[in-house]
Amino acid sequence: MxxxxxxxxxxxxxxxxxxxxSELLSCRCLSEVLAEFGLQLSVEQALELFLGRSTKAIEQYYRDLLGQALPDDFLARLRARVLETFAEALxxxxxxxxxxxxxxxxxxxxxxxxxxxxxxxxxxxxxxxxxxxxxxxxxxxxxxxxxxxxxxxxxxxxxxxxxxxxxxxxxxxxxxxxxxxxxxxxxxxxxxxxxxxxxxxxxxxxxxxxxxxxxxxxxxx
The missing domain is CATH 3.40.50.1000 (HAD superfamily/HAD-like)
Incomplete structure (x- = not known):
């Protein structure tokens, strides 16, 4: 070794x-929760942009590059969706x-x-x-x-x-x-x-x- x-x-x-x-599961969750807020991001795009990155990087991407602040409850909803999905399918x-x-x-x-x-x-x-x-x-x-x-x-x-x-x-x-x-x-x-x-x-x-x-x-x- x-x-x-x-x-x-x-x-x-x-x-x-x-x-x-977990990566496909978490990117699927991200895509779905963004869609609930009217923001379109495919699973493939999520992988390309955020693989290995923190949720802080997601917020920074939308704020700094797109000039768009994510809703206040976005991270809480994403966290809940991911934890629920992981508990069922990980x-x-x-x-x-x-x-x-x-x-x-x-x-x-x-x-x-x-x-x-x-x-x-x-x-x-x-x-x-x-x-x-x-x-x-x-x-x-x-x-x-x-x-x-x-x-x-x-x-x-x-x-x-x-x-x-x-x-x-x-x-x-x-x-x-x-x-x-x-x-x-x-x-x-x-x-x-x-x-x-x-x-x-x-x-x-x-x-x-x-x-x-x-x-x-x-x-x-």
Whole structure:
């Protein structure tokens, strides 16, 4: 598992699209809730614009680029829709549990999603025991991905050297954030949102040190 670098002292997992197959579900929810407010955004556009980004990025996009403030209750309605959908339909990424069960290296989660969403995602899919309270989210830092803040915060809390930290990410913004933090990063393209997109090319171009599509290939040197 060295890929030209020393064995990491810490592995940081993104949650959505890496541990749980949630990206299509959450983008569908975003598209539907925006439509309720008369705003049109396809699932494909949502993936292109907001994959790996926080809800703050959604608000910023509409405010700064489109000059349109989202309604006051938008985020609350989106959050409720996502949590309801996840509770009913969310599935783990195949093989994620097996990788985590075998993993000896300290690990944590660093996600752009809110803490309650991450907690629900891991609970619903049975992955929560692998992480305990080692969950870090964009709410805890000033700047979300692609800034390095979240990954540096997670490494700091885990008392790990960024240079000896490995990040597993599925988004361009996440790969960029890991690179900016001085960490090694592997791109994962096994989520349903990459079935119609060339994720390998996308994440390689973003700077991933390695890209893989199946959790069974996690240990491949």
């Amino acid at each position: 060295d890929h030209g670098r020393p064995k990491p002292d810490l592995i940081i997992f993104d949650c959505d699209g890496v541990l749980v197959d 599935q783990p990424i195949p093989g994620a549990g097996a990788v985590l069960s075998k993993l000896q290296t300290p690990r944590c989660v660093a996600s752009s999603s809110d803490l309650d969403r991450v907690s629900l995602s891991l609970d619903v899919t049975g992955l929560a025991p692998h992480f305990g309270d080692r969950l870090y989210t964009a709410q805890m830092v000033r700047h979300g991905k692609p800034a390095p803040d979240l990954f540096l915060h997670a490494a700091g809390r885990m008392q790990a050297d960024p240079a000896r930290t490995l990040v597993i990410e599925d988004s361009v913004s996440g790969v960029q954030a890991a690179r900016a933090a001085g960490m090694m990063v592997w791109g994962f393209v096994g989520g349903a949102h990459y079935r119609a997109r060339d994720g390998r090319a996308i994440l390689s171009a973003a700077g991933a040190d390695r890209v893989f599509a199946h959790m069974s290939d996690f240990w491949e040197a």
